[in-house]
Amino acid sequence: MSSLRFKIIISTLFIILLIVTGSYVVIQDIQSGIIEGEFRDKGLLLANNLAAQVTTPLLVNDLIEIRSSIKNNKNNYPDIEYVYVTDSEGIVLVHTFENGFPKALQEMAKPSNFIDEHVFNTENGIIHEFDAPLFKNIGYVHVGVSENMVRAQILEASRKLLLLAVSSVFLGGLFAYFIGRKLTEPIEKLTEGANRINKGILDKSIDINTKDELGELAKTFNEMALSLNQKINDLISAKEQTESAEKYLETLFNSIKDGIIVVNTSHEIIKTNKSYLKIMGLGEEQVLGRTCHEIMYGTGKDLKEICSIDNLMQKNENIRFVHEIEVSGTTKILDLSCSAFTDINKNDNIILVIRDITQQKLLEEENIAFYNNIKYLKEFNEEILNNVNLAIHVVDKDMNILAVNDELVRLSRGRIKKEVVINKNLYEVYPFLKEKRANMEYEHVIKTGEIFLSEEKTQYYDEIIYTSTSKIPIKDKNGNVEKIITVIQDVSDRKKLEEELKDSYEELKLTYSKLNELYKLKDNFLSNISHELRTPLTSVIGYTELMIGENITSGQRHKVEIILRNSKRLSRLIRALLDTTLIESNNLQLDMQTVDINELIMLVAEDLKTMASTKNLPIIIEVPHLVTRGDRDRLMQVFSNILDNAIKFTITGEIRITAGVENESVHIKISDTGVGIPEDKVERVFDRFYQMDSSSTRKYGGTGLGLWISKNIVEAHGGKIWAESKNRGSTFHILLPKPVKK
């Protein structure tokens, strides 16, 4: 292999040789051209001069003169080989050939062959024959000039030129050697530098300080080595970063909440993260190497066909689907995203991202339910809003109307339309509001955030209406009023009614006071009449009882007993009327004393013993000696009333009287096994004049005042009386204030 220096020298030398040779050839050609051109010019000039000289002699046919002229010319110019002159027909008149006119020139002498220059080779060398016509072509001059002298000049010039060319080649060779050496020296340095870089020695620079391309190349090499060194360091650093990133990704892979698995084209799981294992409740060894469909769909079936992996591979499109799976007895809803990717080994793999969306699904369902609820509420609200007989509108804080309901439209007597007023200013729709200073009320609501209630009498579209208005602020999360709901109730009818009622009320008030007076008169009358009735009745009863004890016939006895029974009944009626009067006039006076409940019960039971025995009803008394304070007669009246009712409404069974202390009160219970009281009427048995039905009055008798009086007596004692019944049997409870120990 030849060196670069040798190639440069040889190439340069070759180029120089080529240039010198080319130059030599060209210069020689040019030089020859110049010499030949001069020669030709000279020849033509000679011929023309001679033609001018011989024109006149030819016309006057002075051949001697012509001969003399051509002889002189030939003598003056040694290059001239021959001269001859022809007439207009080419007939040679004069020539300088000593041995006669050459046959070879015969044809050239003809005017038809006339050209400026003929060149032909003779034994004496190349001859150029220059022809010139005489005046008006009356003849022609032919001058033959030898080229030998010109050739000698050209040869001499060529020799000099060749010497110059050889010298140039020699000097060029020297130049090529020095140039080759100069050029290759830095290249050798560059080669050494490149070898160093190849061996990895990057810290040593190439020492070339020239300012040419090689200098630039060396500089570039040095920079490249520096850059390479830097890049190697960067690569090391990048490798470390990559390793760090891989660790980071691995950590991320395992720490990400979604389960991720990578499967190959045989559906075998080749990689999994911890979240997947957690979602599936499996260990890594239970997952790796198994197929994805085996884990997702179970074993024992050929599930590869339903697995989406092959589909994904064929279509090369990402697949996403939701799949339910049973994990440890719990149903889990999984969202699976499958994407294909090719790893660095050109293997096709599929990455599956599995997200447990069970909770999310539940939340979604709740959300849907919530939404439906909201939707229902909204519809419900709208229904209410549009069906309530309250006119409502909603404005924002700039008083632009956001919503109105149908009632408002009705209230406006159809003068406004929903779709027209929406987004319009409230005062624009209802100009009179400002006149009524409603704007100040709204400002107050916005400012204070409080509800503003008002009632107005309004001249509303040529009609006077009364409205009750509530301006209700709606606040944003910062507590600032952002909307105001105005609820307007048309109270025109009510107001009219009120005004009418007001008049009636005054009348009633007057009537009432009159009636009050009448009541007082009635009470006084009843009180007086009762008292007056009782006195004679007491005598009747007393004497009747005496008569029974006397010796009378059984018929008489029977009659006397009827008198006695009805007298007593009348007496009780009168007493009830009296009590009623006392109670209604708040004049019920109690003679409070210490009483033994047992004693009172026993006395009452003794009184009614006969009545009970006639119905064969046992009265079971389980009352301890409980002492409390009370009006002895009134309490006995109470017990008597209740016991009387019990006997009266019981057909078979028993009557049981119990008592005890409860919560610092004496609790007396009188139970029967009678017809009982309907549940809805239990409360009402204590009403005045109450009878369960009209038939009971006829069947059981009574005024309907007994229990009412009893209730008032117990309550006058600070106690409480109530009844319990379940259609069959009744229990009357009497609660009297705290007993006093004996």
Next chain:
Amino acid sequence: MKRAYLVIFIILIITGCIEKQDKVNLSIVQEQGAMVNDTAIKVAIASVVSPKESYAYYEEMMQYFSKKLGGPVKTVQRRSYQEINQLIQDNEIDFAFICDGAYIDNDGKTTAGMRLLVAPQVNGKTTYNSYIIVHKNSNYTDFLDLRGRKFAFSDPLSNTGKLYPAYRLALINETPRSFFGMDENGRNNTFYTYSHDNSIIAVAEGLAEGAAVNSLVYEYMKNTRPEIIAKTRVIEVSPPFGIPPVVVPEAIDPFLEHRLKDIFLDMDKDENGMKILSNVKIDRFVSINDNAYNSVMEMRKRVK
């Protein structure tokens, strides 16, 4: 491969400069009578009805004859009428266009060794004239005004260019030498141009103060070289003379003579021949006899 191309290139450059030429031998000179053994039909054109510059058209006529004769026809040229006459008399040429002056010898008879073949008809005539011309700017109005002046003759045997002026001088008992005299150097004031064209140019360029020329040539040159004719002026027109004829040697093969005559006489009857005749301003060739040249014979006798 590139190197091979380079070598070829260099070789081409070097060899391209070399040119082979056949050598011309200048030592072989033209021999007199070299055309004796030549079998081609030879024709000499000494004087015709148009200037010498139109002789090129006669080449076409010779080619026409060559076709008609079925063999080569060569043109032989000589400077003087005398030389042509000699060729005819020596039977070295087969026919010739000669001047009527050359057809009549010094004794006023037809020149021995030749006979008439045909004569051209120009502008419907078989006659022509001699014009005595001077320079346009000169004051000469008569031939006799030219006494002692330089005068150009065309050829010693020419009728219009020599015989007629000599005859005019003979009528007043003068000869050219006596009438025109000699210059200060003792040289004759007359000279021969051996061409009517040259005579006209010599007058136009002031080399001669007068000249006698062929009227046909002069008229022809009015069209072809009007700038020369414009410098001249005709001061005398001679009586008509028989037009310069075509002659054949006495010893010509009668068959050839007959054949040549037919070709000449029929030339105006074919298209190609007509075209050639038109170029040399000849209407046709016609038969002619020696009587046409009687006036020339008379002049020759007188001048003798």
